[in-house]
Amino acid sequence: MAAGSSLRERLIDAGVDLVLTEGSASVGLRETARRAGVSHGAPRRYFPTHDALLSAxxxxxxxxxxxxxxxxxxxxxxxxxxxxxxxxxxxxxxxxxxxxxxxxxxxxxxxxxxxxxxxxxxxxxxxxxxxxxxxxxxxxxxxxxxxxxxxxxxxxxxxxxxxxxxxxxxxxxxxxxxxxxxxxxxxxxxxxxxxxxxxxxxxxxxxxxxxxxxxxxx
CATH class of the missing domain: 1.10.357.10 (Tetracycline Repressor, domain 2)
Known part of the structure; x- marks a missing residue:
């Protein structure tokens, strides 16, 4: 649970960084995963949609x-x-x-x-x-x-x-x-x-x- 929570926070951290440096249009699930250093499919475990990631x-x-x-x-x-x-x-x-x-x-x-x-x-x-x-x-x-x-x-x-x-x-x-x-x-x-x-x-x-x-x- 702690590891999952930590990964979720890392993904949000990556999304925040993207928003602040490149704007919200840059916050895709794949790019967020790349920034967080995880597999492309990892964000789907916590954010089933792009909107869910943006909301977080x-x-x-x-x-x-x-x-x-x-x-x-x-x-x-x-x-x-x-x-x-x-x-x-x-x-x-x-x-x-x-x-x-x-x-x-x-x-x-x-x-x-x-x-x-x-x-x-x-x-x-x-x-x-x-x-x-x-x-x-x-x-x-x-x-x-x-x-x-x-x-x-x-x-x-x-x-x-x-x-x-x-x-x-x-x-x-x-x-x-x-x-x-x-x-x-x-x-x-x-x-x-x-x-x-x-x-x-x-x-x-x-x-x-x-x-x-x-x-x-x-």
Whole structure:
């Protein structure tokens, strides 16, 4: 059992390396086996389909991102500051680990086949991260409602999950458009390969949070 588990992890390690160096399109069962130094048929014992292997690789990405989220919020106290930290980590992760980031959210491919009964499905890594963001959004909305008076009391705010999904979509868009160079073009930022543009990305992130949660109040 231990040897099998070790081989499975070696195959996933090889798949992660392929994603990070050559992109997700390079992650085939045969090439992964070659990278892991095993026979071409070995991956089939653990990953009956190509999608199953990709799902295991993507799960590693979610574990990595989750660990970075935990580290980012360790020194924060308010839900708003935690969301800001998570947003910066999310965009930074997208730029640093582009191949993995692009793979992780292809649930149209990754979650399309059942996984082995003894292995959790990818959704069990994805949904807790989104649930954490939704919980922080709910706390931000509650604090805002408790401290601010509205001149439109009958206007209900969207459910926290809807706001969280819209916030996530905006952050994902920032990450993709920055990767493609589109935001640098419209903002007059240095092109890819130049200054990393952290200040401009931080301003974009702040604007997204303000749009969905309301501006910060002193």
């Amino acid at each position: 690789v993507a799960r590693r990405g979610f574990e990595d991102l989750g660990a970075r989220f935990e580290a980012a919020v360790a020194g924060t106290t308010t839900p708003r500051s935690q969301l800001e930290s998570l947003a910066r980590v999310y965009v930074g992760y997208a730029l640093e680990r582009r191949g993995m980031f692009e793979l992780m959210f292809r649930h149209d491919l990754l979650d399309s086949v059942p996984q082995a009964s003894d292995q959790p499905r990818l959704r069990e890594s994805t949904l807790p991260l989104f649930g954490h963001i939704t919980a922080l959004v709910a706390r931000c909305q509650s604090e805002r409602d408790a401290t601010q008076r509205t001149d439109r009391p009958n206007e209900a705010a969207p459910p926290p999950a809807v706001t969280a999904a819209a916030l996530w979509s905006n952050l994902h868009g920032i990450a993709q458009l920055w990767t493609w160079g589109s935001l640098q073009l419209v903002l007059g930022a240095p092109p890819l390969g130049g200054d990393p543009g952290d200040d401009q990305r931080d301003r974009l992130i702040a604007a997204v949070l303000d749009a969905h949660l309301g501006p910060m109040t002193s």
